[in-house]
Amino acid sequence: MPDRKCSFKISLAESEDKLIETLSNLLRRCSEQAKDRKATFSIGLSGGSLVQLLTKALRKSTLDTSNWEFFFCDERYVADDHSDSTFCAYRTEWLSQLPSILDSQFVKADTTKLLDECAADYEARVKVKLGNSHSVPQFDLLLLGMGPDGHTCSLFPEQPATLEETSRLVIPIRNSPKPPPERITFTLPLINNARDVAFVVTGASKSDVVKRVFVDQDKQFPAAWVDPTNGQLTLIVDAGAGSQIIS
Numbered sequence: 547m548p549d550r551k552c553s554f555k556i557s558l559a560e561s562e563d564k565l566i567e568t569l570s571n572l573l574r575r576c577s578e579q580a581k582d583r584k585a586t587f588s589i590g591l592s593g594g595s596l597v598q599l600l601t602k603a604l605r606k607s608t609l610d611t612s613n614w615e616f617f618f619c620d621e622r623y624v625a626d627d628h629s630d631s632t633f634c635a636y637r638t639e640w641l642s643q644l645p646s647i648l649d650s651q652f653v654k655a656d657t658t659k660l661l662d663e664c665a666a667d668y669e670a671r672v673k674v675k676l677g678n679s680h681s682v683p684q685f686d687l688l689l690l691g692m693g694p695d696g697h698t699c700s701l702f703p704e705q706p707a708t709l710e711e712t713s714r715l716v717i718p719i720r721n722s723p724k725p726p727p728e729r730i731t732f733t734l735p736l737i738n739n740a741r742d743v744a745f746v747v748t749g750a751s752k753s754d755v756v757k758r759v760f761v762d763q764d765k766q767f768p769a770a771w772v773d774p775t776n777g778q779l780t781l782i783v784d785a786g787a788g789s790q791i792i793s
């Protein structure tokens with residue numbers, strides 16, 4: 547197996563309840579560690595299947611989220627109230643299920659701006675919020691998903707140039723192979739500077755790509771490029787997604 551810079555841990559959950567418990571424990575550990583360092587806990591969210599799983603984990607955990615700030619590892623370039631918007635998906639879910647989380651805790655992209663401007667503006671917001679306007683800001687935790695094609699955030703295998711970005715921390719995406727076509731996404735320098743990065747991947751249809759990304763580290767898949775320089779990488783999988791990595 548090729549080497550990683552980071553420490554890597556796999557958590558295989560036998561049921562959805564166990565997976566939610568594992569995710570809750572991760573949130574507890576990361577938020578408690580952040581408390582020792584600073585006033586807020588910065589967490590980057592992904593969309594898709596993570597929305598429901600994270601909502602369940604937060605409901606189960608009874609963690610105090612009042613000092614948490616929620617960012618978006620990627621966002622679809624649509625209006626805030628559009629059904630494709632990841633912000634909209636979380637806000638809709640949390641309004642009823644986690645009403646103590648306020649709108650002011652979301653640091654979201656301004657999709658009323660032109661796409662390139664939207665990405666640059668979101669990068670600036672991240673830098674201001676994380677208090678590091680010169681070098682690369684450090685998230686306490688990034689929660690990532692992975693598609694069956696090995697994409698993560700909005701970094702797709704069909705667009706390998708996005709993996710070579712070294713200066714911009716948030717970039718615009720056009721012609722995304724998965725709709726909607728226009729998006730913004732964190733890039734590898736920002737992702738790999740996080741203290742903790744966790745992938746949450748479920749479903750037997752992803753078992754092959756889970757093996758190819760996390761065991762073979764096959765770099766044709768963008769998710770295989772996630773390797774936090776000084777951080778911890780965790781893979782949380784259910785029995786279906788993890789079926790080819792059980793030894």
Ligand SMILES: O=C1O[C@H](COP(=O)(O)O)[C@@H](O)[C@H](O)[C@H]1O
Binds near residue numbers: 596698
């Ligand atoms: O389009 C996206 O897909 C990925 C994976 O989603 P999933 O539903 O297969 O878990 C997601 O992580 C990303 O944020 C989203 O924009």
